[in-house]
Amino acid sequence: MRLKLVAVAIAALAPVVAMLGYNEIATRVQRSHEVRAQAAQAARQASSEVERIVEGLRSLLIAVTSIPSVRHLDAVACDDALASLSAKVSNIGAIFVIRTDGSPVCGSVPIPADASFADRDYVRKALADKQFAAGNYTRSRVSDSAVIPFAMPVIDGVNVTAIVISGIRADWLQARITERGVPRGNAVTIADAAGVIVARVPFPEKFVGTVIPDEFQPLIHANQPGTIEVTSQDGTERVLGYRPITPPSSPLYVSAGFSKDEAFSPIDRATIINLLGIVAGGLVSMVLAVFIGHRFILVPITEIAVVMTRWKAGSVDARTGMRPTDELHAVGAALDDLLDELDRRRVLNEKTEEERTLLVRELAHRVKNGFALVQAIARQTFARADPDRYGSFSERLTALASTYDLILSKEGSASHIRQVIEAALLAHSSDQDRVSISGPNLMLSPDLALPLSLILHELATNATKYGSLSVDTGKVDIRWSENDGRIDLTWQEIGGPAVVKPTRKGFGSILIERAFPSGAKAETASDFRADGLRFELSFQVAEQEVDLGVTSGRCDEGGNA
Incomplete structure (x- = not known):
């Protein structure tokens, strides 16, 4: 019976557990959508900021191409103008002008006369396309610092007469991302077209300058932004929002990853609390079921069974003494009424039996007297006349x-x-x-x-x-x-x-x-x-x-x- 009561308690908790399970799944699905949306939003914000920085540099280079000394390739005046301009812009390493053959003309810092930039891909791209071009992460031959270079052609009519070159300092870009900050467990990565990481939070010292793993390379030049679940190089499972390269406005790949552990930690804590609550509630329910069942179900049933056993064993005065306060006590009271009725009938039957026994004994006495009378009449009638027949008759009568x-x-x-x-x-x-x-x-x-x-x-x-x-x-x-x-x-x-x-x-x-x-x-x-x-x-x-x-x-x- 106790096991049945526990089963009833478990059955009562089953809908609650099912509802909590459903809410748990629904909450996690909703949270997953939220995290994906947040990752996509974070990537979009980071990409927008990078685009603003690139657009600012593009505007600066356009302005430089309009300086007369630059257009006329006046080296002395050009050096002074570029040095003055570079001092006012902290995010660039240097600004310099080169001829179409790659030889230097002037710059914000001294440039070796024998230096050549003709081998740079962004230079060749600017000459070929006659428009703003971005290069990959490299070390500057002028400042010897890590930069993301950009080139802007100087056009006279339809011909390119020179190229203005500058670059965003990688350390400045890293500092800018770090200042923005990211929540614990999250990550922001910026990479060039070759997949080289130019800035990252966290662990920049570990990842800047390295190449994004091959399984993530397709994201750099994907057709459109998106979100995926990945295990990052630092071993963290993240929901990654990414923004592929879309030149010329977005020459850098940007991704923002949200840690699943951190994103789902409130839900996990709530789940643990709910599970503990369910377990505690289940234990309390089972204890109460056993206690209440013992007090209000098992005790009355046991008492009824004991009374029935005692009555069967001969204790005709055994009674439960229950009052019909509930269903089981009503059964006990009905049993008492039944036993009272059976006892009353037993007494009545005993009295009737005594009367019947007395009547039977009286009848037996009268029957025996009748036989004796018949035998006496037979003996007086023909015992002497026909002894043999009388003997046979007497024996049959006996x-x-x-x-x-x-x-x-x-x-x-x-x-x-x-x-x-x-x-x-x-x-x-x-x-x-x-x-x-x-x-x-x-x-x-x-x-x-x-x-x-x-x-x-x-x-x-x-x-x-x-x-x-x-x-x-x-x-x-x-x-x-x-x-x-x-x-x-x-x-x-x-x-x-x-x-x-x-x-x-x-x-x-x-x-x-x-x-x-x-x-x-x-x-x-x-x-x-x-x-x-x-x-x-x-x-x-x-x-x-x-x-x-x-x-x-x-x-x-x-x-x-």
């Missing part, structure tokens, strides 16, 4: 009286067939070894016991006069069995004088044939064998009269009648 004694001693109820047979044969054989009986222990109603007693008495009388009981060596064997509601009885005489079949049918024969009522459907058969009479009797009994117990033996402990 057998009938004995059977009535047996039936009345059972107070009008059914009698054992063995006892009926023993009573019928009591007057015919004092030798216990001469009559044997055996068969199952069956019950007979009074309307069957009386005719059976008369028939057996008649057979015993004939056996005493003419059959096996008329000599000292003769015996009688009586056996019976029950099959499908019928009793089959066999009377077998053994060791008597030779049997002669009677020539006429006397009163005894008629009695044997007609003793049973028609409802018994009695059948008889007599076989007058030379070695002894064999009589077979079969009659119908009601099912309730048959007792399933079986006995085998003879009339008494010695096995004889």
Whole structure:
């Protein structure tokens, strides 16, 4: 029962757990969408800032191309102008002008006369496209610092006459990203077209100057921005928002990664708290279920069971003493009412039984008086005139009286067939070894016991006069069995004088044939064998009269009648 109560408590918690599980999944899905949106937004903001920086440098280089000394390649005036301009812009390393063959003309810092920039890809691109061009992360040949170089052609009509070159300092760009800051676990990466990382937060000292892994290279030149889940080079699982290179406005690749652990840490904490709450609530529910179930369910049930067991064992005064305050106590109160009613009926039945017993005893007394009166009348009427017939009549009357004694001693109820047979044969054989009986222990109603007693008495009388009981060596064997509601009885005489079949049918024969009522459907058969009479009797009994117990033996402990 306790396990069932615990199961009920678990079943009650199941919907709560299911709802929390659903909310957990829904919250995580929603949070995943939020993180992706935030990563995309962070990448877009970082890319926008890089675009503003590049656009500012582009505007600066356009302005430089408009300086007369630059357009006329006046080296002395150009040096002064560029030096003055460079001092006012902190994010660039140097500004210088070169000819179309790559040789230097002037600059904000001294440039070796033998230096050449013709091999730089951004220079060749600016000459070929005649527009603003960005290079990859490199070390400047002028300032020897890490820069992202840019070139702007100086155009006179349709011809490129010179190229203005400058670059965004990588250390300045790194400082700018670092100043913006990123939440713990997040990361911002800026890389050039070759995938070389030019700035990164966190761990710039570990990643700046290295190349983005091959599996992420397709993101640099992707067709459009997007978000993916990745495991970064630092081993952190992140949701990565990325912005691919789209020249000329966005010459650098930008990505912003949000740590999944950090992004989902509030949800994870809430999940742990919810799980602990569920476990604690489940334990409390189970304890309360066991306690309340024991107090309000198990105790009443146990008390009812104990009362029933005590009453069954004989304690007729056992009661639960419950009041119908709830369903179980109502059952206990109903049980008390039932036991009170059964006790009342028991007392009434005992009183009725006493009255019936008294009536039966009075009836038995009157029946015996009736038999005695009949016997006295018979004796006075023809005892002297016909002693033999009187003796036969007296014996039959005595057998009938004995059977009535047996039936009345059972107070009008059914009698054992063995006892009926023993009573019928009591007057015919004092030798216990001469009559044997055996068969199952069956019950007979009074309307069957009386005719059976008369028939057996008649057979015993004939056996005493003419059959096996008329000599000292003769015996009688009586056996019976029950099959499908019928009793089959066999009377077998053994060791008597030779049997002669009677020539006429006397009163005894008629009695044997007609003793049973028609409802018994009695059948008889007599076989007058030379070695002894064999009589077979079969009659119908009601099912309730048959007792399933079986006995085998003879009339008494010695096995004889």
